[in-house]
Amino acid sequence: MNRLIVGVALGALALSACNKSKNSDTTTVERNVLIDNGAAAATTASAADQAFVEAAAASNMVEIESSKLALTKATLPSIRTYAQMMIDDHGKASTDLAAAAAGAGATVPTALPADQQTKLDALGKLSGAAFDKQYLADQKAGHVATLAKLKDYGASAPAGGLKDFANATAPVVQKHLDTLEKIK
Structure with missing residues (x-):
C-alpha cells in the first residue's frame, strides 16, 4: 500500500512538473515575442x-x-x-x-x-x-x-x-x- 501511495505521489509530481515546465516555456516564448516585437517596432x-x-x-x-x-x-x-x-x-x-x-x-x-x-x-x-x-x-x-x-x-x-x-x-x-x- 505504501508503494502505491509513493507511486501515485511521484506520478502527480511528474505531471505537475510537466505542466509547470510547459507554462514556463510558453511564458518565455511570449515574453521573447513581446521583446522582439517591441525592439523591432522601436528601431528603424x-x-x-x-x-x-x-x-x-x-x-x-x-x-x-x-x-x-x-x-x-x-x-x-x-x-x-x-x-x-x-x-x-x-x-x-x-x-x-x-x-x-x-x-x-x-x-x-x-x-x-x-x-x-x-x-x-x-x-x-x-x-x-x-x-x-x-x-x-x-x-x-x-x-x-x-x-x-x-x-x-x-x-x-x-x-x-x-x-x-x-x-x-x-x-x-x-x-x-x-x-x-x-x-x-
Missing part, C-alpha cells in the same frame, strides 16, 4: 545605415562567391589559400553584420546587386591564368572600395553596433589587401 535604420548594410553585405557576398570559384579554378596554391581566408573571414563578417544590422533595424539583402552578379558570372567563365589575374584584380578593387566605405562609415556614424562593426572589420580588410600584395 536611417538611410545611411541601410545603405552601409547593403554595401557591406554585397561586399561579403561577392567575396565569398568569387572565392568559392577560386577554390576550384585558381592555378596558384597561394590564391586558393587566400580564397579560403576570404570565405572564412567574410563568412564571419556576414554573421557579425547581420547581428549589428538587426540591432539597428536595418535589413540585410540576400542577393547580389545585378552589376556585381554580372561581374561574378563573367569571372566564372574564365579559367587558368586569365581567371587568376581577374580574380586578383577584382579582389584588390573590391577591398580598396570596401576599406574606404568602412573607414568613412566608422568615422561618421553614430555610436552603435554598425559603427562597431565597421571599425572592427576595417583592419581585417586591410589584412586582406596586405595579403594580396604578397601573392605572386
